[in-house]
Amino acid sequence: MIEWATIQEEGLLAPTMAKDFPNLPVVKAEGLFYFGADGKKYLDFTSGIATENTGHRHPKVIKAIKDQVDHLVHGPIGIINYESITLLAKKLKAVLPEPLDCFFFGNSGAEAIEGAVKLARHVTKRPYIVSFLGGFHGRTMGALSLTTSKSKYRKNLPVGANMTYQLPYAQITETPEGFSHDEYWSAHVEKDFERLFNHQVSPDEVAAVILEPVLGEGGYVIPPKAWLQKIREICNQHGILLIFDEVQTGFGRTGDWFAANRFGVTPDIMAIAKGIASGLPLSATVASRALMEQWTIGSHSTTFGGNPVACAAACATLDVLREEGLVENAKILGDYALKKLIDLKEKHPVIGNVRGIGLMLGIEVIHPDTGEANGEGLMKILEKCLDKGVIFYLSGNKGEVIRMMPPLNVDKEHLDFGLALLDEAITEYELEYSGGE
Numbered sequence: 001m002i003e004w005a006t007i008q009e010e011g012l013l014a015p016t017m018a019k020d021f022p023n024l025p026v027v028k029a030e031g032l033f034y035f036g037a038d039g040k041k042y043l044d045f046t047s048g049i050a051t052e053n054t055g056h057r058h059p060k061v062i063k064a065i066k067d068q069v070d071h072l073v074h075g076p077i078g079i080i081n082y083e084s085i086t087l088l089a090k091k092l093k094a095v096l097p098e099p100l101d102c103f104f105f106g107n108s109g110a111e112a113i114e115g116a117v118k119l120a121r122h123v124t125k126r127p128y129i130v131s132f133l134g135g136f137h138g139r140t141m142g143a144l145s146l147t148t149s150k151s152k153y154r155k156n157l158p159v160g161a162n163m164t165y166q167l168p169y170a171q172i173t174e175t176p177e178g179f180s181h182d183e184y185w186s187a188h189v190e191k192d193f194e195r196l197f198n199h200q201v202s203p204d205e206v207a208a209v210i211l212e213p214v215l216g217e218g219g220y221v222i223p224p225k226a227w228l229q230k231i232r233e234i235c236n237q238h239g240i241l242l243i244f245d246e247v248q249t250g251f252g253r254t255g256d257w258f259a260a261n262r263f264g265v266t267p268d269i270m271a272i273a274k275g276i277a278s279g280l281p282l283s284a285t286v287a288s289r290a291l292m293e294q295w296t297i298g299s300h301s302t303t304f305g306g307n308p309v310a311c312a313a314a315c316a317t318l319d320v321l322r323e324e325g326l327v328e329n330a331k332i333l334g335d336y337a338l339k340k341l342i343d344l345k346e347k348h349p350v351i352g353n354v355r356g357i358g359l360m361l362g363i364e365v366i367h368p369d370t371g372e373a374n375g376e377g378l379m380k381i382l383e384k385c386l387d388k389g390v391i392f393y394l395s396g397n398k399g400e401v402i403r404m405m406p407p408l409n410v411d412k413e414h415l416d417f418g419l420a421l422l423d424e425a426i427t428e429y430e431l432e433y434s435g436g437e
Contacts, residue, residue: 021382050216053326054407055407077306088105100270102288105311111305113247124207127205130206132168132169133169134221136216182224203238210243220360244270247283252408255327255328257327277311278313279313282311329408334358350377359405373398377429388421393405
């Protein structure tokens with residue numbers, strides 16, 4: 001058996017992925033914890049990047065996987081049909097906002113985005129897509145043309161072929177005097193679209209507007225409800241389809257089944273993945289039956305999408321989320337964690353803005369003397385957290401936002417424990433930053 005430590009040294013794994021933080025050799029995972037090859041136990045506040053919402057190896061999910069493997073491992077759905085995919089579609093319909101009731105299953109978030117964009121262009125017969133700065137929609141070439149969270153993802157890749165346009169995402173700013181919060185952001189995004197339509201692209205050539213209802217990779221930015229609602233109005237006005245990328249926000253992460261519910265805005269098409277199957281590769285492009293029926297038969301297909309084992313895991317995942325009240329738990333403990341983080345902000349000058357919706361929490365790390373983003377400091381804090389036994393992750397354009405996304409079955413005791421370790425790590429970093437004074 002190859003030693004973990006030698007895999008990277010021998011060049012067996014591509015460096016573009018193998019060095020991602022924390023690159024921790026792990027032998028097992030259970031519940032809220034990873035068990036390292038170093039013999040240590042690590043509290044996981046990443047959930048496999050918001051994927052294992054039910055925690056690691058939930059027994060009901062594992063049982064569903066084992067039972068399915070005893071009967072059928074592979075489809076493909078284009079040739080045969082099977083119970084787990086049919087049951088999953090029914091279960092998803094019950095938790096998605098109406099009229100989103102028809103599914104094309106894939107394997108990854110990027111595939112769900114590709115399907116959403118293909119569907120929108122096919123139905124509208126329009127060429128262009130509008131996305132938002134800071135958004136992350138995947139690294140396949142079509143999805144990459146919409147991704148702007150970091151320019152390095154697009155470097156040396158002529159993506160988009162001038163088929164996409166980007167607008168500013170709502171930023172965290174104070175409302176100017178004389179405006180209500182809702183009035184300001186509604187007018188703000190209306191002006192952004194007006195400039196776009198007047199100077200760059202006619203609205204009757206735009207197939208879809210795509211956005212993350214909460215930025216993920218872009219720094220856990222939570223937009224005003226009025227901003228999203230105005231985008232919905234603009235799309236309706238011009239016959240433009242609205243796509244929500246709920247790959248990271250879905251399946252209870254924001255304190256509701258989907259962020260669309262929390263903001264009271266229903267898209268025409270939704271891309272879902274990550275938390276859908278507790279760690280198994282599965283995704284879906286979702287729309288109404290009326291919209292899906294306009295997609296020419298055979299113009300989109302898959303070999304592995306909607307795999308029977310992944311679908312069985314997803315069915316069990318949805319059952320666990322409902323039966324154990326994990327969606328409501330995310331809302332309650334998310335509010336609790338946000339208050340704790342606000343207290344930490346008051347204590348630590350290196351913490352800038354903190355924000356959260358459900359168990360999707362962002363902590364900005366800044367240079368206290370300038371207020372500028374401090375990605376280098378963030379990495380030092382994350383390393384200290386790792387040494388103490390808790391894993392956080394990073395986000396933001398400059399890697400300046402700590403991303404906190406624990407499993408949705410986390411309890412208050414473990415939340416407090418993880419945040420206490422974060423507090424210790426930041427305190428140690430601040431002492432080093434100030435020269436120990």
